[in-house]
Amino acid sequence: MSETYNRGTVEDAGRWTEFSAGMWAWIFHKFTGWVLVGYLFTHIAVLSTATASDPAVYNQTLSGLEGLLIVRILEVGLLAVAVFHILNGVRLLLVDLGIGLESQDKSFYASLVLTGAIAVASVPTFLAGAF
Amino acid sequence: MAEHYTSFDRSGRRWLLQRLTAVFLIGTLAFHFFLLHFVNHAAEIEFAGTQARMGEVGYFSMMVLFLVAATFHGVNGVYNALVNMGIEGTQKRVVGGVLTLAGVLLIVQGVRVAVAMAGVI
Numbered sequence: 001m002s003e004t005y006n007r008g009t010v011e012d013a014g015r016w017t018e019f020s021a022g023m024w025a026w027i028f029h030k031f032t033g034w035v036l037v038g039y040l041f042t043h044i045a046v047l048s049t050a051t052a053s054d055p056a057v058y059n060q061t062l063s064g065l066e067g068l069l070i071v072r073i074l075e076v077g078l079l080a081v082a083v084f085h086i087l088n089g090v091r092l093l094l095v096d097l098g099i100g101l102e103s104q105d106k107s108f109y110a111s112l113v114l115t116g117a118i119a120v121a122s123v124p125t126f127l128a129g130a131f
Numbered sequence: 132m133a134e135h136y137t138s139f140d141r142s143g144r145r146w147l148l149q150r151l152t153a154v155f156l157i158g159t160l161a162f163h164f165f166l167l168h169f170v171n172h173a174a175e176i177e178f179a180g181t182q183a184r185m186g187e188v189g190y191f192s193m194m195v196l197f198l199v200a201a202t203f204h205g206v207n208g209v210y211n212a213l214v215n216m217g218i219e220g221t222q223k224r225v226v227g228g229v230l231t232l233a234g235v236l237l238i239v240q241g242v243r244v245a246v247a248m249a250g251v252i
Contacts, residue, residue, distance in 0.1 A: 089157065129174055
């Protein structure tokens with residue numbers, strides 16, 4: 001049995017100024033998880049309608065979506081969400097294995113910085129041909 | 132290790148499966164994003180290319196495993212988040228049932244899409 005301690009209610013947003021790095025990591029991991037699972041269902045739904053009939057529908061659906069600037073911007077957001085969830089997930093796996101327990105805050109900040117850097121670096125790729 | 136907090140039941144199978152699928156998804160999600168946005172631009176993807184990729188047994192199998200792992204990880208993650216927020220009793224059973232059904236339906240539909248993309252049917 002692992003011991004627990006009273007960490008308060010993280011859902012109480014009014015306490016955000018008191019949140020530690022670990023609590024922010026918890027919130028961001030939950031938020032990105034909800035976004036990713038929502039996207040998974042949406043992704044399969046869109047692909048289902050696109051592959052329902054002939055290949056032309058598939059091509060039109062994809063080019064139609066990619067022709068919208070908002071979709072390109074949302075894709076950058078999706079990448080950022082996925083990258084953070086992966087990096088923070090690796091951090092959680094390491095914590096579960098007892099590795100780097102003393103550097104949990106630093107590894108969270110590193111996850112944030114790396115996510116930001118990768119998202120910014122991906123912008124030219126995602127926006128190519130959007131204008 | 133009093134400072135080591137986890138909301139998971141460490142002896143549970145779901146706890147272990149959540150971590151095993153996580154390890155698998157780190158690779159497959161990164162690969163999926165990289166292949167379909169950076170190697171092949173999403174805007175330039177056409178059905179012929181998708182069919183060619185899905186026609187390869189290795190790629191097809193990986194995509195189906197990716198779907199199954201992602202669905203389990205996502206649905207189990209939502210369930211854990213809700214349990215962590217305090218649902219119990221009937222509420223917990225209903226949420227578990229609905230999420231299991233949603234996950235099964237997503238996998239079935241996802242496999243149907245994968246099969247259609249591969250041009251098998």
